[in-house]
Amino acid sequence: MARINAGADSGLPLWWLALAAALLPMITIHLTYLVSALEGFVDWCLPYLQSCTSISRTGRHGSAYFIFKGAMLPAAVAGLLFWWLNPRWLRHLGADSERLGWLTLLGVVACLALVLYTLALGHAGDGFRLLRRTGVVLYFSLTFLAQLLLSGALCDVPGWQTQGRRLRSLCLLTLTVAMATVVLQAAAYDFYQSIEDGFEWCIALLLNLHALWVALLWRRSHFRAVLRVAG
Incomplete structure (x- = not known):
């Protein structure tokens, strides 16, 4: 049977899975923007x-x-596996297991919300609009909470505190951008409407950068799946 291990000298490296979870959404939204712009459905811009x-x-x-x-859809599947494996990675590093109970749940529900959003995209009607809105809000918010929890857990692991603090600082930057949207929406709604889409792109980028950073930490810690034959 397969067993997850960190620091093993042999076995299947798992950091590529985290890399896929980070890069697939990032590459997809930029690729679809380029294709849509080339086909004339959106304007050329930054x-x-x-x-x-x-x-x-x-x-x-x-x-x-x-x-x-x-x-x-494959990005959501990669994300599901990513969040299922993160508590195992943290436990092997020495993190407190009691603090990791919510990590997988938050991440998995976020990825399911991404599936909901993806399936509803491109369909007209108030029902589909509600599904899209619900999916994107849940995906962004729950992914952020999972990343914040992961960063906090890493801050308590000997030898990994610096990386944990840096990841937490990235989370605080994401939170700052998100709070700015709330303040602007309340104080200057018309101006906020003109820049709302840019905030969405920035938050998506920050979430993907956090996942990319974690993927590199998986690689640094030699996080692997080891196949052992029972009996």
């Missing part, structure tokens, strides 16, 4: 700065519709 299109709009029409769904 979406992070000019807020010319939402992430959703890049995957609604033309070839990008199929690219988005065809890539985001």
Whole structure:
């Protein structure tokens, strides 16, 4: 049977799985933007700065519709495995097991929300609009909470505190950007509407960068799956 191990000299490296969970969503949204722009469905711009299109709009029409769904669903599966394995990685590093109970649940529900959002994208109607909105809000918020919990757990592991603090600082940056959207929406709604899409791109990028950082830490810790034959 397969057993997960950290620090083993042999076995199947697992960091590539975390890398896929980090890069698949990031590459997909940029690829669908380029394809949508080439096909004339969205304007050419720097979406992070000019807020010319939402992430959703890049995957609604033309070839990008199929690219988005065809890539985001495997990305959600990679994310499910990523969050299922993270508590095992942390335990092997010496993290407190009692603090990890919510980690997988938050991550898994976030990935299921991504599936919901992906399946509803491109379909008209108030019901589908509600599903998209629910999916993206749950995905962003629960992924952030899972990342914050992971970062905090790593802060207490001897030899990994510095990396944990840096990951936590990245989480605080993500929270700052998210809180800025709340303040602007309340204080200057019309202005916020003009830059809302740019905030969405920035938050998605920060979440993916956190996952990419964790993937590199998996690699550094030699996190592997070891196959052992019972009996």
